[in-house]
Amino acid sequence: MSEKGERSREHILATAKRLVMDKGFAGTSIDDILKAAGVSKGAFFHHFRSKADLASQLMRWHSAQDIRMFRDLAARAEALHDDPYEQLQFYLKAFEGYISNPTEPSRGCMYAVYTYESEAFDEDVNDVVAETLREWSAIYIRKFQEVIDRYPPARPVTAKELAEMIVSLIEGGLILQRAYGNTAITARQSEHFRAYLDMLFAPSMAASN
Amino acid sequence: MSEKGERSREHILATAKRLVMDKGFAGTSIDDILKAAGVSKGAFFHHFRSKADLASQLMRWHSAQDIRMFRDLAARAEALHDDPYEQLQFYLKAFEGYISNPTEPSRGCMYAVYTYESEAFDEDVNDVVAETLREWSAIYIRKFQEVIDRYPPARPVTAKELAEMIVSLIEGGLILQRAYGNTAITARQSEHFRAYLDMLFAPSMAASN
DNA sequence: TTTTAAACATACCATTCAGTCTGTTTCAGA
DNA sequence: TCTGAAACAGACTGAATGGTATGTTTAAAA
Known part of the structure; x- marks a missing residue:
């Protein structure tokens, strides 16, 4: 939000929000989110434990x-x-x-x-x-x-x-x-x-x- | 419903209904249903493809x-x-x-x-x-x-x-x-x-x- | 009693999944 | 320019998951 680093986190969140609203949380895999957001697993687990x-x-x-x-x-x-x-x-x-x-x-x-x-x-x-x-x-x-x-x-x-x-x-x-x-x-x-x-x-x- | 064989199918459906309403469909695994209903995998896949x-x-x-x-x-x-x-x-x-x-x-x-x-x-x-x-x-x-x-x-x-x-x-x-x-x-x-x-x-x- | 098919049981398989590990890049500050 | 940490990349792993293969029981019809 304030720093550039927040961009990626927000991008992941926005992508996840879209997918979760379409398919539910359990129905959305992390890989689904990675693919849709175009980010790597490393990026994801850097922002989310x-x-x-x-x-x-x-x-x-x-x-x-x-x-x-x-x-x-x-x-x-x-x-x-x-x-x-x-x-x-x-x-x-x-x-x-x-x-x-x-x-x-x-x-x-x-x-x-x-x-x-x-x-x-x-x-x-x-x-x-x-x-x-x-x-x-x-x-x-x-x-x-x-x-x-x-x-x-x-x-x-x-x-x-x-x-x-x-x-x-x-x-x-x-x-x-x-x-x-x-x-x-x-x-x-x-x-x-x-x-x-x-x-x-x-x-x-x-x-x- | 009419035959005895329907019992098991209905029991699986009733169990699945309970679990799905609690945890969602994607959040409920077949094994969850088997365990909760006390039936085997063979029984399940006999009734459901x-x-x-x-x-x-x-x-x-x-x-x-x-x-x-x-x-x-x-x-x-x-x-x-x-x-x-x-x-x-x-x-x-x-x-x-x-x-x-x-x-x-x-x-x-x-x-x-x-x-x-x-x-x-x-x-x-x-x-x-x-x-x-x-x-x-x-x-x-x-x-x-x-x-x-x-x-x-x-x-x-x-x-x-x-x-x-x-x-x-x-x-x-x-x-x-x-x-x-x-x-x-x-x-x-x-x-x-x-x-x-x-x-x-x-x-x-x-x-x- | 024998036959037959439905109803079950269980070991097993391939894939997917969440999560890890080992790096590499980027970039701000000294 | 050098250093260090944050940001990222991607191969890898063990467990869970959906699904199969094969065999056994049950029960009703012949």
Whole structure:
């Protein structure tokens, strides 16, 4: 990242990420990664002590990228809009744009891959997965709470359950997307969720104007 | 299933299913399955030509079980209730009971496992996954359509998008469930979805009485 | 009782895999 | 220019893995 030496490590991580998302972690051999990345075994084992170490570094690297993106998106939403509901809508729409980007269609979710092979990983790696998902939820929870506080919902809902719902919809959408070979499903789920939010909050928003 | 010889095949399939759901397909070796099932290599390769053939038979076997369960649930719902909305509620609640069964807590979803390792499987196996998910959706779609026809929803929704939503919520919930080690999440998502349905249909149900 | 095929058991084989070992190159600093 | 360490290259190894070959048991039909 900072030095030139990081280039190769990041290149290996990026290649591994692509392969692991396509074939799973156990289904991806080190040789597969070497071949796809065009690096030697010496280079690989210079940066990673073992395949388990790759798993750990890969998840931490990917998690750091994601958390940065979540926070960037949240910061942009807050810079552009004052109203928490508008911030939320912006955030959700921005994510829809990101997930259905046609140049780099989403292959799925790294956390789902790790979750479904959790037995293969060290406990601390699984903890990173859970913590990243929690961090992601937390961004939603904060925003939902602000919205709920300002616009009493038509039905009593908690910020936590709404956050859990959108995360579930996205994770589930990514699975259906892969299974059906249709890259539009997750964004559609998010749109539908926004329509649900409209039902919940539109009445009291109208009343407050 | 019918003959005694089927016992061993089914025993291998059931064992493989458990292991594959815990460790993924690539992460489960044939020897793992032999050891866990207490059968010999000869027995295994008598019933399955290769590991890929196991993958195929396992998915078809599992899919057949699931589809039978979906249809049984739907039939029971229709036997117990006349009103399509009550049938739907029964169906969803029954599934919640099944998924959060404490004696056999759900390890996740087989289709998700296969989806995230899809590169490893033959095209026809991936087709079985997609078709089973569609079959599952179709049961929801039929019921949602009946409900929509009888009770005009508060917001224009299609049966298809509602079906896609509950399937996504369940799939996503199963991931979060594994990641967090909390076996209650999927059932909670389903409950939340039922609350959403109430918002959609309760007004016109009240009007029709 | 004999025959026959399915159902199993086990030793074995070739390949792949993660990981090691022994170097060579690169390049920053003295 | 020299030194030393980081970065890399690639041949090699032992264990694991998928798969085979060959033989034995079982059980039902003839």
